[in-house]
Amino acid sequence: MNRVEVPLHERIIFALDLANPAEALQLVDQLADHIRFFKVGLQLFFAGGWPVVEYIVAKGCKVMLDLKLYDIPTTVRLAVQQFADRGITFTTVHGYGPVVEAALAADTGVRILAVTVLTSFGSEQLQELNYTGTVDDLVVQRAGAALRLGCHGLVCSAREAALLRSRFGEKGVIVTPGIRPVGSEPGDQQRTATPGQAIINGADYLVIGRPIRDADNREQYIAALQREIANALSPEPQ
Numbered sequence: 001m002n003r004v005e006v007p008l009h010e011r012i013i014f015a016l017d018l019a020n021p022a023e024a025l026q027l028v029d030q031l032a033d034h035i036r037f038f039k040v041g042l043q044l045f046f047a048g049g050w051p052v053v054e055y056i057v058a059k060g061c062k063v064m065l066d067l068k069l070y071d072i073p074t075t076v077r078l079a080v081q082q083f084a085d086r087g088i089t090f091t092t093v094h095g096y097g098p099v100v101e102a103a104l105a106a107d108t109g110v111r112i113l114a115v116t117v118l119t120s121f122g123s124e125q126l127q128e129l130n131y132t133g134t135v136d137d138l139v140v141q142r143a144g145a146a147l148r149l150g151c152h153g154l155v156c157s158a159r160e161a162a163l164l165r166s167r168f169g170e171k172g173v174i175v176t177p178g179i180r181p182v183g184s185e186p187g188d189q190q191r192t193a194t195p196g197q198a199i200i201n202g203a204d205y206l207v208i209g210r211p212i213r214d215a216d217n218r219e220q221y222i223a224a225l226q227r228e229i230a231n232a233l234s235p236e237p238q
């Protein structure tokens with residue numbers, strides 16, 4: 001497979017899902033030798049705001065600012081313009097055509113990721129929302145629309161990554177949350193996969209939060225995940 005070149009220490013995007021900005025930044029200090037990509041989501045951004053992003057960027061690490069925007073086009077475009085010149089690598093919007101289009105129109109250099117179907121959703125949630133098709137159908141539909149608009153990447157579960165690669169080739173990066181290493185609890189995630197399976201399916205980046213945050217020895221845990229990823233990228237000969 002012709003994969004996007006990503007250094008191993010950027011393959012895992014560690015979701016800094018904490019309420020306390022000081023604690024989150026301590027984790028960045030603790031782990032920056034091992035992981036160079038951090039996700040700032042709604043909880044931490046509302047708690048700590050731009051200083052959190054600035055701290056991570058100043059350490060030379062990458063930031064995915066995950067605020068999953070969904071609003072009228074003008075509001076989305078003007079909101080994304082606020083992300084310019086802050087050193088942010090990725091940001092997220094819901095993968096609905098007009099929202100994606102507006103985020104791209106902001107033209108800030110920050111790469112836009114379209115969230116297809118949340119990894120906490122299964123077929124039951126789609127039925128509640130009156131979607132008649134399968135999760136796969138909706139992921140493919142949203143991914144196709146986003147990519148046609150020129151979106152830089154997609155967020156989906158690792159379970160759909162192979163399907164997206166077969167439909168759309170190497171267009172756009174694929175970022176997969178809902179990663180659950182063997183032995184970890186799914187919690188509220190429904191469409192999960194192991195790190196190795198995500199890579200084999202064609203994911204470029206793996207968003208991982210609680211399994212790392214709650215590990216007894218985070219450095220050792222990350223090293224094991226990175227070995228699993230490296231092995232899936234280039235399996236050792238049997």
Ligand SMILES: O=C(O)c1cc(=O)[nH]c(=O)n1[C@@H]1O[C@H](COP(=O)(O)O)[C@@H](O)[C@H]1O
Nearest residue numbers: 015041066117118119177178207208209210
């Ligand atoms: O956009 C995301 O990052 C995202 C999309 C999605 O469909 N599912 C999902 O879990 N996420 C985020 O990925 C992270 C997953 O965290 P853990 O379930 O703790 O590994 C959380 O910060 C979620 O907000």
